[in-house]
Amino acid sequence: MSTQGSPDVKPDVSRAALGVVRAAVIAAVACGAVLVGGLVLGGSVTEKVIPGLGDAGVLTRWGLPASRAAMDLLSALTVGALIAAAALLPIEAGRPGEGAKEGGRGPGRLSKDAITYLRAASWLAAVWAAAAAATLVFTVADVLGQPVGQVVTGSELSSYVGSLPQGTALMIVVLLAVVVALLARTTTTPAAAFGLLALAGIALLPAPLTGHSASAANHTVATTGVALHVAAVAPWVGGLAVVGVHALLRRDRLPVMADRFSRMALWCYIVVGASGLVNVIARLPDPVELVETDYGRLALGKIALFGALGWFGRWHRNRTLPALEAGRPWSFARLASVEAAVMGAAVGLAVALARTAPPAPAEPESAVKALLGYEMPPQVTPARLATLWQLDLLFVVLVVALGGLYLAAVVRLRRRGDSWPLGRTAAWLIGLATMVAVTQTGVAKYAPILFSVHMAQHMVLNMLTPIFLVLGAPVTLALRALKPARVRGDRGPREWLTAMLHSRYVAVIAHPAVATFIFVVSTFALYFTPLFEAAMRNHLGHMAMSLHFLAAGSLFFWVLLGVDPAPKKLPYPGRLLLLFVTMPFHAFFGIALMNLSQALARGWYASVDPPWGTTILKDQHTGGGIAWGFGEVPTFIVLIVLAFQWYFHDQRQARRMDRKADRAAAPGGRAEDDELAAYNARLAKLAERDKPE
Numbered sequence: 001m002s003t004q005g006s007p008d009v010k011p012d013v014s015r016a017a018l019g020v021v022r023a024a025v026i027a028a029v030a031c032g033a034v035l036v037g038g039l040v041l042g043g044s045v046t047e048k049v050i051p052g053l054g055d056a057g058v059l060t061r062w063g064l065p066a067s068r069a070a071m072d073l074l075s076a077l078t079v080g081a082l083i084a085a086a087a088l089l090p091i092e093a094g095r096p097g098e099g100a101k102e103g104g105r106g107p108g109r110l111s112k113d114a115i116t117y118l119r120a121a122s123w124l125a126a127v128w129a130a131a132a133a134a135t136l137v138f139t140v141a142d143v144l145g146q147p148v149g150q151v152v153t154g155s156e157l158s159s160y161v162g163s164l165p166q167g168t169a170l171m172i173v174v175l176l177a178v179v180v181a182l183l184a185r186t187t188t189t190p191a192a193a194f195g196l197l198a199l200a201g202i203a204l205l206p207a208p209l210t211g212h213s214a215s216a217a218n219h220t221v222a223t224t225g226v227a228l229h230v231a232a233v234a235p236w237v238g239g240l241a242v243v244g245v246h247a248l249l250r251r252d253r254l255p256v257m258a259d260r261f262s263r264m265a266l267w268c269y270i271v272v273g274a275s276g277l278v279n280v281i282a283r284l285p286d287p288v289e290l291v292e293t294d295y296g297r298l299a300l301g302k303i304a305l306f307g308a309l310g311w312f313g314r315w316h317r318n319r320t321l322p323a324l325e326a327g328r329p330w331s332f333a334r335l336a337s338v339e340a341a342v343m344g345a346a347v348g349l350a351v352a353l354a355r356t357a358p359p360a361p362a363e364p365e366s367a368v369k370a371l372l373g374y375e376m377p378p379q380v381t382p383a384r385l386a387t388l389w390q391l392d393l394l395f396v397v398l399v400v401a402l403g404g405l406y407l408a409a410v411v412r413l414r415r416r417g418d419s420w421p422l423g424r425t426a427a428w429l430i431g432l433a434t435m436v437a438v439t440q441t442g443v444a445k446y447a448p449i450l451f452s453v454h455m456a457q458h459m460v461l462n463m464l465t466p467i468f469l470v471l472g473a474p475v476t477l478a479l480r481a482l483k484p485a486r487v488r489g490d491r492g493p494r495e496w497l498t499a500m501l502h503s504r505y506v507a508v509i510a511h512p513a514v515a516t517f518i519f520v521v522s523t524f525a526l527y528f529t530p531l532f533e534a535a536m537r538n539h540l541g542h543m544a545m546s547l548h549f550l551a552a553g554s555l556f557f558w559v560l561l562g563v564d565p566a567p568k569k570l571p572y573p574g575r576l577l578l579l580f581v582t583m584p585f586h587a588f589f590g591i592a593l594m595n596l597s598q599a600l601a602r603g604w605y606a607s608v609d610p611p612w613g614t615t616i617l618k619d620q621h622t623g624g625g626i627a628w629g630f631g632e633v634p635t636f637i638v639l640i641v642l643a644f645q646w647y648f649h650d651q652r653q654a655r656r657m658d659r660k661a662d663r664a665a666a667p668g669g670r671a672e673d674d675e676l677a678a679y680n681a682r683l684a685k686l687a688e689r690d691k692p693e
């Protein structure tokens with residue numbers, strides 16, 4: 001009995017391949033059938049007469065959801081094939097001397113199967129790009145109410161792609177999928193496969209983030225919710241498909257692959273369920289609508305399928321995975337094929353749901369609510385900034401994930417009997433608390449309306465939160481808490497983290513000059529170009545802006561204060577110098593804002609202008625004052641922290657020197673060791689140089 005998971009009898013390849021085709025066809029038919037049923041039930045394929053808008057025709061009414069379903073399925077399969085290559089299949093140890101230093105083994109290599117999945121991903125991504133292009137054309141026809149033929153031959157397509165978020169988003173999906181398709185043809189290293197996976201992950205987001213959730217009630221929650229949803233659905237659906245194919249073809253390393261997939265699938269299941277419910281609540285604030293509306297009934301169908309998929313997962317964990325581990329993969333392969341069909345049906349239902357209009361809100365939505373996703377709040381006061389809560393789903397997920405992972409790592413160290421400084425845990429949690437304070441409270445509610453409040457939010461995310469996060473030393477904690485990979489040469493999370501820390505990318509991005517450049521220049525580049533208004537106008541832009549502030553600040557303060565290992569550590573005088581060189585730029589930025597004669601992002605602020613506010617320009621001048629004044633706070637904190645770090649660093653140095661001297665002075669030992677001698681010689685030379693002539 002071989003341990004590699006495949007039974008000792010190799011399957012008849014053509015019969016196994018037939019099994020794969022059969023499972024794929026059943027899943028596609030299930031998706032198609034449920035999609036058709038859902039579209040008819042939801043009424044989204046019946047001709048609608050909208051005053052002033054023509055009819056796009058039957059081809060578009062059916063073509064759009066069909067191409068969308070194809071796009072969703074192919075994106076999931078592409079992500080699944082890339083995950084198999086980069087993370088599910090063990091990486092093989094490099095051969096001795098292969099690009100290795102000092103006779104060690106070279107960096108890990110992708111296995112033959114992993115390369116095969118990369119090539120498969122290349123084809124899948126090419127078809128994904130085609131499906132996205134078709135969805136783009138059908139979406140233009142649908143929005144303009146014109147038959148597809150007219151759109152394809154006319155100039156509408158190009159103007160639509162540039163002017164409307166959905167058009168731009170789908171165009172980005174097409175371009176990114178083409179890039180993935182091209183690069184997956186030649187990728188051979190684990191790091192590059194991981195990079196491709198990240199690229200495909202990004203390509204999943206533009207479409208749902210600009211879908212009709214962008215116009216739903218609570219649209220900020222709805223869009224983040226559907227993006228999280230799709231980001232969890234794709235690796236789950238695609239991963240199952242690839243592990244199922246691997247099982248049907250009885251390929252090697254199946255138990256490791258299935259085990260890793262199963263652990264990932266559990267987290268995907270939790271995120272899909274939670275984000276799915278958030279999506280439904282954002283669109284159907286009244287639970288009764290779940291049974292009384294078409295949209296609600298389709299969502300109920302999805303919840304039922306979700307429950308069934310939970311049962312499959314449980315059965316795998318209790319039955320088929322142990323059987324697979326024991327060398328009997330057949331039950332796993334069979335159940336995975338049925339499960340793939342249920343997933344196909346869920347995707348079909350999802351697209352029908354996305355094509356079905358949620359029930360219209362009881363009250364007609366005001367222009368401000370359509371822009372903000374909530375009504376204009378009352379006059380801003382410090383009390384309201386602190387007490388009026390505003391859910392930002394992205395940052396809720398971020399805070400819960402960062403907090404949960406950090407505490408889980410600390411608990412693991414403690415259980416192992418290792419200690420972890422309380423100060424670091426406290427710093428990390430304070431960092432997360434500052435993040436909550438400006439992304440979930442009244443600050444988040446007023447930030448899109450008032451530039452001054454936006455600036456306070458920006459300053460905290462960019463210059464305060466990062467200080468505490470880097471003092472939490474998350475990289476050191478991760479390296480200490482993560483277990484090494486079980487298989488020699490393979491890459492688990494710990495090895496990936498180490499590889500990333502030693503990568504050329506991190507060496508460049510974490511170089512003090514580069515980190516400072518990003519920290520300073522990106523602020524000016526954002527606010528004094530049209531980029532700022534574009535970012536304020538759509539949710540995707542807004543999310544990217546907040547994440548950029550946090551990332552650019554974390555990078556800069558990692559270089560300045562970080563206790564974690566970093567490619568290039570500046571000596572303490574260098575860090576002080578970097579601080580004093582950088583901080584004036586923030587003051588310049590604040591002063592530039594205080595002297596604005598023309599308002600920034602005037603179009604946006606005019607469209608959300610509060611009846612109780614001051615003028616837009618005056619408010620932006622206040623924002624400038626906040627940027628200028630706020631800069632002092634982090635400077636002060638950094639100075640104190642640097643002073644302490646420097647002091648303790650010198651203490652440690654002195655203790656080390658003393659220990660060495662003691663060792664050298666020990667009975668029978670040499671009086672002074674070479675280093676101490678060199679050090680004294682340098683002091684003597686200095687004294688000599690300074691002696692008055």
Ligand code: HEM
Pocket residue numbers: 068072208211212213226229230233237272273274275276277279280299302303305306309343346347350351353354355
């Ligand atoms: C608790 C169960 C679930 C709920 C409540 C739920 C709910 C939703 C909602 C409300 C949307 C947004 C539709 C729109 O744009 O209006 C959505 C989108 C989506 N869901 Fe789910 N879902 C669930 C489970 C699943 C499962 C199990 C899958 C697949 C395996 C899935 C796949 C998708 C996909 C692919 C989309 C994006 C559709 C598109 O815009 O193209 N969902 N879901």
